[in-house]
Amino acid sequence: MRCSSGVARNGSIQRALASAALSLLLTATLPAQQRSGALNDPGSLKDFSTAYSTAPGTGVLVLTVYSENSRTHLDRQALAKLVDLRSQAATWQTTEDTSQAVFTNVAFGSYDVEVSAVGYLSAHKEMQLMNQPHPLELSVVLQRDPAAANLDVAGAAMPAKARKETKHGVAALKSGNFKEAQKQLSDAYQLVPTNPDLNFLLGYLYFQKKDYARAGNYLRTATNLNPHNVQALTLLGRVGLERQDYAAARSALEQAVVADSENWLPHNLLADAYLRQKNFDKARDEAQVSIDKGKSKARAAQLVLGQALVGMGRDEEGVEALNAFLQDSPRHPMAGQVRNLIAEIRQYDSSPRSVESATRTEASLSGMDPLLALPGPGLSLKTWQPPGVDDLQPVLAAGVACPSEKVIDGAGDRVKQLVEDVSRMAAVEDLLHQTLDQMGNPIRTETRKFNYVASMSESEPGLVTVNEYRADKLNLAGYPDQIASTGFAALALVFHPLMRDNFEMTCEGLGGWHGQATWLVHFRQRDNRPSRIHSYKVGNQVYAVRLKGRAWISAEGFQIVRIESELVSPMPEIQLLSEHQIVEYMAVRFPKKNLQLWLPKSAEIYFDFRRHRYYRRHSFDHYMLFSVDSEEKRGEPRKTAPGPA
Numbered sequence: 001m002r003c004s005s006g007v008a009r010n011g012s013i014q015r016a017l018a019s020a021a022l023s024l025l026l027t028a029t030l031p032a033q034q035r036s037g038a039l040n041d042p043g044s045l046k047d048f049s050t051a052y053s054t055a056p057g058t059g060v061l062v063l064t065v066y067s068e069n070s071r072t073h074l075d076r077q078a079l080a081k082l083v084d085l086r087s088q089a090a091t092w093q094t095t096e097d098t099s100q101a102v103f104t105n106v107a108f109g110s111y112d113v114e115v116s117a118v119g120y121l122s123a124h125k126e127m128q129l130m131n132q133p134h135p136l137e138l139s140v141v142l143q144r145d146p147a148a149a150n151l152d153v154a155g156a157a158m159p160a161k162a163r164k165e166t167k168h169g170v171a172a173l174k175s176g177n178f179k180e181a182q183k184q185l186s187d188a189y190q191l192v193p194t195n196p197d198l199n200f201l202l203g204y205l206y207f208q209k210k211d212y213a214r215a216g217n218y219l220r221t222a223t224n225l226n227p228h229n230v231q232a233l234t235l236l237g238r239v240g241l242e243r244q245d246y247a248a249a250r251s252a253l254e255q256a257v258v259a260d261s262e263n264w265l266p267h268n269l270l271a272d273a274y275l276r277q278k279n280f281d282k283a284r285d286e287a288q289v290s291i292d293k294g295k296s297k298a299r300a301a302q303l304v305l306g307q308a309l310v311g312m313g314r315d316e317e318g319v320e321a322l323n324a325f326l327q328d329s330p331r332h333p334m335a336g337q338v339r340n341l342i343a344e345i346r347q348y349d350s351s352p353r354s355v356e357s358a359t360r361t362e363a364s365l366s367g368m369d370p371l372l373a374l375p376g377p378g379l380s381l382k383t384w385q386p387p388g389v390d391d392l393q394p395v396l397a398a399g400v401a402c403p404s405e406k407v408i409d410g411a412g413d414r415v416k417q418l419v420e421d422v423s424r425m426a427a428v429e430d431l432l433h434q435t436l437d438q439m440g441n442p443i444r445t446e447t448r449k450f451n452y453v454a455s456m457s458e459s460e461p462g463l464v465t466v467n468e469y470r471a472d473k474l475n476l477a478g479y480p481d482q483i484a485s486t487g488f489a490a491l492a493l494v495f496h497p498l499m500r501d502n503f504e505m506t507c508e509g510l511g512g513w514h515g516q517a518t519w520l521v522h523f524r525q526r527d528n529r530p531s532r533i534h535s536y537k538v539g540n541q542v543y544a545v546r547l548k549g550r551a552w553i554s555a556e557g558f559q560i561v562r563i564e565s566e567l568v569s570p571m572p573e574i575q576l577l578s579e580h581q582i583v584e585y586m587a588v589r590f591p592k593k594n595l596q597l598w599l600p601k602s603a604e605i606y607f608d609f610r611r612h613r614y615y616r617r618h619s620f621d622h623y624m625l626f627s628v629d630s631e632e633k634r635g636e637p638r639k640t641a642p643g644p645a
Contacts, residue, residue: 054104060135061103061127065095065115070141073099078117078142079442085110085126088430088602088619092442102135115140162191166198173205181205196225200232207235207377212242223252230260234377237269241371246276257286264294264301265374271304272370275311283308296390299328300373303338307370315345325373337368384436384613385580385606389550389564394520396509404507407519410558411495411551414598418492421597424455428622429470433480436613446480452620491583492560494523494533495551502529510555513562517555524548525568534565538574545571545579559598561585579607588623599623 054060061082065074078095082103093101106129116122120142129136169184182205189198203219206212219236223229233256240249250273256266271286287305290298302325309318322338329335386392429452434442454468493499503523511520524547525531531544549565566580586601603618 054106058105058107059129059132061106061129062135062137063093063095063101063103063113063115064137064139065099065101065117066139066141067120068141068143070139074117074120074142078115078120081114081116082106083112083114085112088432088617089447090432090445092445113138113140115142117142120144159191162188162195162198165191166201169201173201173208178205178209194225196222196229196232199225200229200235203232203235203239204377207239212239215239216243216248223255227255228259230256230263230266233259234263234266234269237266237273238371238377241269241272241276244276246273249273250277262293264290264298267293268298268301268304268374269371271301271308275304275308275370278311280308280311284312295393296328299325300370302328303334303368303370303373307341307368310345315348319345332373334368334373341368385578385608385615386564386582388580389522389548389566394508394511394550396511396520400510402507402509402519404505407507407521407553407558408495408500408505411521411553411560412497412500414557414559415492415496418597419456419496421595422454422456422625424453424625425599426451426453426624427599427620428452430619430621431480432617432619434615436615442615448480491533491563491565491581492551492585494547494549494563494565495560499533502526502532508550511552513552516561518552518561519555519558521551521553522549523551536571536574536576543571543574549581559585559587561598575610577608579605581605590623590625593625595625597625 063080065078065080066072067074074095078099078101080093080095080101080103082091082093083089084107086109091103091106093103095101108129108131110126110128113125113127114122115125121144123140123142125138125140127136127138165184165188169181169188172178172181172184185198185202185205189195189202192198199218199222203215203217203222206215206218216236216239219232219239222232223236226232233252237249237253237256240246240252250270253266253270253273256263257270260266267286267290271283271290274280274283274286283304287301287308290301291305294301302321306318306321306325309315309321319342322342325332326335326338332338429450431448431450433446433448435444437443450470452468452470494503500523502525504526506522508520508522511518525533531546534545534547536543536545546568547565548568549563551560551564552562553560562585563583564581567576567578570577582604584601584603585598587596588599589596600618600620602620605614605616607614
């Protein structure tokens with residue numbers, strides 16, 4: 001398999017940058033077997049006074065992980081990642097039963113420590129290790145992820161056999177194999193029937209099988225054992241709605257809203273329960289809260305809001321809400337029913353006023369169920385990749401208007417200037433490659449170091465050529481998992497004056513990045529324009545990729561300091577389910593040329609291809625910029641690493 005994430009080799013940008021400036025090249029097959037890599041075996045801390053064997057110039061780090069407060073040790077295995085802030089080299093350890101991990105032979109310096117565990121939000125801490133006689137002790141407190149199911153499959157209270165059966169059951173659930181999931185989870189349940197997460201999983205299983213009675217039984221047990229399990233409470237409320245037991249649904253969903261007021265889904269379902277009980281005021285209020293918190297994900301709440309307003313006699317406002325649903329989802333399977341309901345409301349408005357609002361709403365409810373507009377419930381396990389660009393709302397300064405045209409034009413001028421200034425540049429490139437499990441934990445980790453050279457040239461107006469090389473003329477076998485990724489600098493070409501018309505661009509407002517004021521610009525590939533910035537190659541076939549993303553552009557100077565991008569939609573034709581790129585840029589000074597350029601500092605990519613999840617991080621350092629004549633342009637990079645400019 002070959003994957004080139006970045007500038008396509010020998011690609012060009014002509015007029016509208018016709019050739020791919022950013023591409024991923026994939027062959028049709030994966031390696032027959034994944035090599036069994038492993039994390040470093042964690043140290044075992046028996047006594048802080050124990051002397052650890054460590055090399056000269058290095059020290060020992062003792063990490064202790066807690067759950068939600070500094071008094072409760074984490075009850076499951078955690079993964080600790082130690083990143084050297086100077087070299088970006090990473091080391092991993094997993095915690096022992098004592099919730100501790102020990103790193104030895106840690107070079108003196110500054111580090112970022114990232115700790116993650118199933119069902120918890122990852123946490124970061126920066127620390128410095130200096131020459132000292134004793135191990136450095138560091139504590140990290142993890143907070144539960146409100147969007148994750150608390151499976152506790154690694155919990156000490158669950159026997160090993162039950163953990164194993166539960167793990168297989170969850171995998172079967174994720175694959176939609178309900179028969180196998182029922183077998184595995186039932187076997188685990190026989191061993192620990194009072195485990196709240198097993199009860200939740202069985203409730204989820206029977207909900208998917210539309211056996212709502214059994215689903216309700218398991219979910220009630222789960223919520224009795226853990227009254228703060230928002231996911232179980234929400235699903236129990238949905239079971240009540242499906243069974244038309246609106247009082248039970250209301251009770252469960254009111255508890256869910258109290259437990260997590262920021263989650264839009266319980267508000268949406270609770271609004272539906274209130275509507276069914278003809279409590280129109282509360283239905284309206286909860287629907288509006290759901291819309292405010294869920295944005296586009298909560299569009300189904302517009303149906304409840306519309307019917308609640310009609311029930312209150314506010315027909316015009318109700319029709320407006322229903323039309324908002326149609327505007328957001330004109331091709332939704334329920335769109336016809338919504339249009340019929342609007343026509344019905346209009347007909348009632350023209351009829352004698354003796355018809356009561358409640359009677360009209362009851363009649364409309366018989367023909368349209370807002371619950372059908374919601375997607376089916378899913379298992380909210382810990383995600384292995386960052387939130388989507390449209391899922392995470394950036395923090396913006398209130399009351400600050402964005403000069404959109406000035407920002408976008410300014411960023412485009414900087415990118416154009418970059419192409420003009422860079423005839424050829426070299427750098428030292430460090431690569432970290434990981435194969436991940438479904439929870440985002442590394443199964444195997446590999447690192448590489450390259451001598452990297454890239455050149456940009458505009459041989460004639462409107463024609464930009466970008467070429468990249470790595471020393472040693474590596475073939476695919478020389479890359480981890482036979483994946484080669486290049487050219488992250490080219491992602492900024494989205495803003496090039498010859499390219500940006502292919503994208504819808506919206507300046508969202510003034511935010512910040514690492515203490516620097518930045519304008520945030522959202523971009524998305526236009527449906528009626530060709531996709532020229534990104535492509536995948538499978539065998540000899542090239543597949544254009546439509547991108548959307550967000551750029552952080554400095555308020556002073558309009559330099560692009562960060563870009564995130566992802567697929568507009570999955571590409572099932574090549575089994576590419578997702579891809580998320582994060583590129584950060586830094587100012588690089590070239591004193592001899594009296595020039596400063598913004599070049600990639602790091603580039604991360606997360607992608608799911610053919611049921612394999614990958615994470616890759618490129619780090620660039622020791623940039624060198626030099627002028628070349630025509631003969632040198634055709635040369636390959638030398639095997640010696642370039643020195644700093």
